[in-house]
Amino acid sequence: MRYLVLLLSFLLLNLYSGNIIFAQNRSDIDQKVDSVLNLMTLDEKIGQMTQAERGALENISDISYYSLGSLLSGGGSSPSPNNQQTWADMYDEYQSHALQSRLGIPLIYGVDAVHGHNNVYGAVIFPHNIGLGCTWNPALVKSVNEITALEVAATGIDWTFSPCIAVPQNERWGRTYEGFGETAEIQEIMAAASVQGLQANLSEPQTILACAKHYVGDGGTQNGIDQGNTVVFEQVLRDLHMPGYIDAIENNVGSIMASYNSWNGVKLHGHEYLLTDVLKNELGFEGFVISDWAGVDQITEDYREAVKRAINAGIDMVMVPDRYIYFISILKSLVIDGEVSEERIDDAVRRILKQKFLLNLFEKPYTDSSLASSFGSAEHRNVARQAVRESVVLLNAKNDVMPLDKDNQKILVAGSLANDLGGQCGGWTISWQGSNGNITQGTTILQGIQNFVQSSEVIYSENGSYDDDVDVAIVVIGENPYAEGAGDRNSLLVEDEQVNLVKSIKEKGIPVITLLVSGRPMIIGEVLPYTDAFMACWLPGTEGDGIAEVLFGDYNPSAKLTHSWPREMNQIPINYGDYNYYPLFAYKYGLQEFPSALASQNLELYCAIAESPNTITLTLSDKITAYNIDYSDIELKVNNQVVANDLVDLSISDIDESSLILELNSSLNNTDKISISYYGDGIFSNSLQLNTFNDYYVYNSVSGSGGSILLPGKVEAENYVDMQGIQTEPCTDIGGGLNVGFIEPGDWMKYNVNVNQRGLYAVKTRISGYNSGSLLIQFNNENDTYVNYQSTNGWQSWQTFSTEVMLEEGSYEMKVTAQANAFNINYFDFELINNINDVDASLGEIVLKPNPVKSQFIIELNTYHTDNISIKLYNLNGILIQTLYEGQTSPGINNYNFILDNKINTGTYIIEIKDSKKRHFKKLITTKG
Incomplete structure (x- = not known):
């Protein structure tokens, strides 16, 4: 035994005989890796491939006993008290146990530091990636990641599961905010900057290992379902979802995390073609592949088979995270039985050891205490503030409402999110899901505004109740924190309570600036007519005063969208390059000037909304001082058909002089698709004349339905928003009207519906015809239900056929697809059977x-x-x-x-x-x- 120790000491001294330099001595590191690998037993190799959650350790001595290669802290898994020093002490204790193993191979410790060291109280929290993407500033994003690396290293931790370079294609997905944007373009730019910032040359004490995730296609799942199935051709996978990884690999990213999702039905954790053939062999990735949290378990219910498939597919380290002893025994038996080769084990361990050498962990395994003084520093917060002000996108502005005055203004601030540090940080902050309230140190949006004023007065009222006069109101609306699948949503409409808050303040005649705090674009058509400026603030992190810097004009707005902003729910998914691309705000859109500068140049249409059956409100970019137009100058289209001679009156709104109210002769339906054109020259704001416009989108909010048919209620079959193959004809059923007919198998109709009560619904469908068959009804392309029917022996001999469906509150695209021919449909009547508080669709x-x-x-x-x-x-x-x-x-x-x-x-x-x-x-x- 003494001989073995002396031999090992001699070998390790030789390993450490020179400085480890990332580029110059890569071949030396390969030799060192091989030297250690040759000393290792099978048990020690499998231990290196094992990552356990710190809270799941049965005994701290298991680190050395099983030669564990890695530990992690899942979201919120923190020592107590949660601060920089206790993290460093915790890390050093775990590392000391690793060094007590036979070969003394150090641990690598991983955390999700995805927008700063978001696990630790007092760390600087940056905007989530969706905001950083909107800066279009890779140098800034590199600096953000350099600071993240330094603050993570100050706690001893040497590895972050970041950057996330998902390409979100459907904003319903709860992880949309983790990606930089919807195109490969922005992911490539920011993936490179992030890896450069985190890793640099890796051997410096303030650098850590990066992990590009989640490979691959996690943002492209059907219907935006977290951990779902991405159904695309391989060329789409390569062109859209893979370029960010190529850039990360070119910048020597040390690890890549496999994704929970499937590609065309095959789980990524067991996908040998993508993990080995493409990633390692074709793209030349030299780092190691880490599984996601218990991701291997999802391959198949048979855990032994799941482990075999994962390791053989190319997973090098398994984030177990709890049953690490069982995993080790399973993998060992697979090797002994010849189901996993020793060559595959050696390849995995070689990759892991190489990154540990590049990190200089063998020579400097413990926390560098000199980094502690920079943790949460003012210098770091200044960079975070810059990231905030460069990430907020000014979407619309009018009436010279910005910039605010630091002197001689009375400013009302409203909305609970205005004074909610946890709310503005979002998920993955201190805990996995994040939470509202004062969860760490920082500056709320309200505090930032208060800090910037001089003689101006700031009044905060959460619900907007304030009776005295004010000059301007800032209303903060948005989403509460969430992470992963808990953030999947069927509806992205702004909550009614928040819409009403904005409206109630605007109806007092107060200019309103609306700030949206959210992890994705939301449907804002009901809010825009009541706001004089609208800013997308994303999830800005701890430095809320960065928003104030833009509001008060210290800095011009500069951010541009990395997501196409949808007009309504049935537009989602909408992405740059789509056929019939017609978003509310386009990819790369963002006002680069303040409203006063804009107003001096043009008078433009700001937004349009139909809130009642007989009125449409047009809101302009500045106050209307004169109008003299012929009614024929305005053309209304409903469902793509011109409605002639429909305008009966025009007037300026009593509460907003920039809004023009159009009274109609006809009555709009809440399912109508509405657009408006203006060809005149008689609407003015002082010397500025309103420019003409053509087929401008009108947000349909008739009956408060957000443009959808309300359920419970009746869906008339002819009131579709889109269809294929069918025609309408007069109907003799009770109520008359029209029915749809001339139906062939595969023909379909689509309807926008809004469920305002969750529960189990009876769907009573009126059908006639000479054939039996079934109708497939889907809600957002899922939740399939069938209406089975029989022949009624007559084209107008109507009978009711029923089915049941469970629906969650929210907006849906209801698609009805025929499975047979020779029948007609009059309507679908949705009757609520059970009213339920908590339903999942x-x-x-x-x-x-x-x-x-x-x-x-x-x-x-x-x-x-x-x-x-x-x-x-x-x-x-x-x-x-x-x-x-x-x-x-x-x-x-x-x-x-x-x-x-x-x-x-x-x-x-x-x-x-x-x-x-x-x-x-x-x-x-x-x-x-």
């Missing part, structure tokens, strides 16, 4: 009771068919606390009774209910007593 009703819970509770599921499900309890750090159920459901109501482990503490937890299609989340609050 994929699984059915989910009821959790009681909540809060002391020890026992019930989960009630309403499902449509037999399915395999799992029910698991996680803490807010994403750590599995208890597996509650794994098995099958039956169609209908399923009741599950659970008793919590008596070791579970009081607090808030996440219940994950996973079916064959997606994951569903519920919050559970536990109490004692």
Whole structure:
């Protein structure tokens, strides 16, 4: 034994005989890697391929006993108290145990530092990537990542699971904000800058290992479902989703994370062609591939088979994250049985060791204490402030409302998100999902505004109630924090309460600046007519005063969109380059001047909305001082048809002198597609004349439906927004009107519907004809349900045929597809059977009771068919606390009774209910007593 120790010491001394320099001594590092690899046993090699969550360690001595290669902190998995020093102490303790192993191979420790070191209280939190993308400033993004690397390194940590270079194609996806934008172009620019900033030459103490993720196609899943299926041709995968990885590889990214999603039905974690043939062999990636959190488990239910497929496909390190001992035993048996080759094991370990040498971990394994003084520093916050002001996109502006005056103004600030540090940081901040409130150190948007004024007065009213006169109001609206699948949404409409807040202030005659804090573009058609300036602030992080710097004119707006902004829900997905590309705001759009400068140049149409059946409001970019026009100068189109002689009156709005109200003779329906044209020359703002415009989009908000048919209610078959193959004809059924007919198999109609009550619906469909068959009804291309019908022996002999469907509150595109011919449809009548508080559109009703819970509770599921499900309890750090159920459901109501482990503490937890299609989340609050 003494001989072995002396031999090992001699070898390691030779390993460390020169400075490790990233570019010049790469061949020396390869020799050092081979020297260590030749000393390793199979057990030690498998240990290096294992990454465990710190909270899942059964014993800290397991680090050395199993020669674990890596630990991680999942979102929110922090030492107590949560600060820089305790993180450094924690890291050093874990590292000391790793160095006690037979070969003393150091750990590499990973965290999700995705917008700064967002795990640690007091760290600087930068805007999420969606905001950084809008800066179009790679030098700034490089600086952001340099600071992130330094602050992460100051806590000892040497690896971040960043950058995320997803290319989000559907804003319904809950991870949209993690990508830089919707094109390969922006991902390429920012992937390179991010990797350069994080890694530099890797051997310096302030650099850390980067991890490009999630390879590949995570942003392209059908319907924007997290961890779903990306169904595209390989050329699309290569042209759209892969270029960012190529740039990251060209900049020597040290690790790449496999994605949860599937490509054309095959899970990426088990995709040998993409992980090995393309990534490693074709693209020349020399780093190692890390799985996502328990991503290997999703390949197949047989864990042994899943591990075999993953390792053979090219996964080099497995983020287990909890059953690391079981994983080690499984992988060892696979090697012994010849199902995984030793060559594959050696390749994986060689890749891991190489990055550890490049990081200089063998020579300097512990925290560099000299970095602590820069953690959360004013210098770092200045860069974050710059990132904020360069990321906010000024979408619209009028009436010279900006810039604000630091003196002699009375400024009302409203909206709960104005004074919510956690809200403006978003998900992946201190905890996995993030949370509202003062969760760390920083400056809220409100505080930033208060800090900038001199003699101006700032009044904050969360609900906007303030009776005295004010000069201007700033209203902050948006989304509360979320992460991953918990952020998947069927509707991106601004909440009614927030719309009403903006409207109520504007209706007092107060100029309104609206700030949207969100992780994605949202549907803002109901808000724009009541706001004089609209800024997309994304999720800006801790330095809210960067927004104030733009509001008060210290800096001009400069950001440009990296997402196409949809007009309405049925436009989603909409992406640059689409056929019939007609967004509300286009890719790369963003005003680069203040409204006063804009107003001096042109008078433009700002927005248009129909809020009642007989009126349309046109809002201009400045106050209307005179108008003298013929009614024939304005042309209205409804459903692409010109409505002649429909205008009966014009007037200027009492609450906004820049708005012109058009009264109509006809009555608009909430399903109508409306556009308007102006060909005259008689509308003025002082010396400026309104420019003509053609087929300008009018947001349909008739009956408050957001342009959709309200459910419960009746969907007349002829009121489709799009169709293929069908025609209409007079109907003799009760109520008359029209029906659709001349139907062939594969013909379809689409409808915009808005469900305002969640629950189980009876769909009563009026059908006539000479054939039997079925109709497929889909909501946002999922939640399939069929209406089966029989022959009625007559083209106008109408009968009712029914089915049931569970619907969540929100907006949908309802698509009806014929499976047969020779029948007519009059209408679909949606009747609410059960009114339910919590419904998931994929699984059915989910009821959790009681909540809060002391020890026992019930989960009630309403499902449509037999399915395999799992029910698991996680803490807010994403750590599995208890597996509650794994098995099958039956169609209908399923009741599950659970008793919590008596070791579970009081607090808030996440219940994950996973079916064959997606994951569903519920919050559970536990109490004692």
